[in-house]
Amino acid sequence: MTWREAMQSSLYGPAGFYTGGESPAEHFRTSAQVSPRYAGAMAAVLRDVDAALGHPDRLDLVDIGAGRGELLRQMLAEASTDPPLARRITARAVEVTPRPAGLDPRIGWDATPPARITGLVIASEWLDNIPLDVAELTVRGPRLVLVETGSGAQRSGPPPGAADLAWLHRWWPLSEPGDRAEIGLPRCRAWAGVIGRIERGLAVAADYTHSRAARPYQGTLTGYREGRVVRAIPDGTRDITAHVALDACADAGAAAGAQQTLLTSQRQALRALGVDGRRPALARAGGDPLGYAQALCRASEEAELIDTAGLGSFGWLVQTVDVTLPVSLTGLR
Secondary structure, X not given: OEHHHHHHHHHHOOOOOOOOOOOHHHOOOOHHHHOHHHHHHHHHHHHHHHHHXXXXXXXEEEEEOOOOOHHHHXXXXXXXXXXXXXXXXXXXXXXXXXXXXXXXXXXXXEOOOOOOEEEEEEEEOOHHHOOOEEEEEEOOEEEEEEEOOOOOOEEEOOOOOHHHHHHHHHHOOOOOOOOEEEEOHHHHHHHHHHHHHEEEEEEXXXXXXXXXXXXXXXXXXXXXXXXXXXXXXXXXXXXEEOOEOHHHHHHHHHHOOOOEEEEEEHHHHHHHOOOOOOOOOOOHHHHOHHHHHHHHHHHHHHHHHXXXXXXXXXXXXXXXXXXXXXXXXXXXX
16 A cells, blocks of 8 residues: 555554554553643633634634543633633534543534634644655655555555645655655645634644754654554554644645744743743742642643653644734744
């Protein structure tokens, strides 16, 4: 198969990694699972969007690639301190897996985003799981890479189609025979589809990323199983991801109607939203040992979210439709 076909089957087929009954949480942790401070930062963005929209009667909150609904549960808990806001939120999880038992009944569950959105869309670690093809430069020009799903063995296949070649030429040009690129056109189209559904509001994508000036010459296809990096064998037993060309997605979003764009890192964005990982003063330990321990735990969680060797290196793509960027993020432009 091509890599796009293989990823589609291994991740989303009848016995796929995400659809075959296993819980992905057994294999990796997302930002929302690391700390509720991530949800707190996203809730701050939601409040800014709400204000920019003039406090509409219905405020959409859409989480694409919602996992088990962890982020939405935490954000609704954050919003509960402001009852007028909480009453106006319409929360929607977008996932290919069945609705988890016991999920907050206020959270809707669908396989596709709503057709019309007024509010905030969040896509944390969604784009990296959208299947894509891999191309390799040969002496005959670019060729798609074919993969055997059971072993992961690879060989050269047919040339990419015209649209894929155009994407490669613009966003990931290949220089030397043996160089590889991951053709991000499906991710660009998926992101443009999200922007096209927003009537007024803001969308945030957070993912491992790279830029056109520094694409990895052998690509980034990676497997994850039981908390470890493993070979990217598309056999349904492991997560298969590839980093996202967020710059290309940003361009696609702008073409779909986004008016303002911010490309930054998760570390910079979360720090602007108040997540700084600062340790509490040691003097607090004597007079309030429990409070000190709790504050130290929060600081540790925050530090993991903004660690440049991990989640802090994620890229954030923020785009708006008929609203302005939140004041808390405008300084990052």
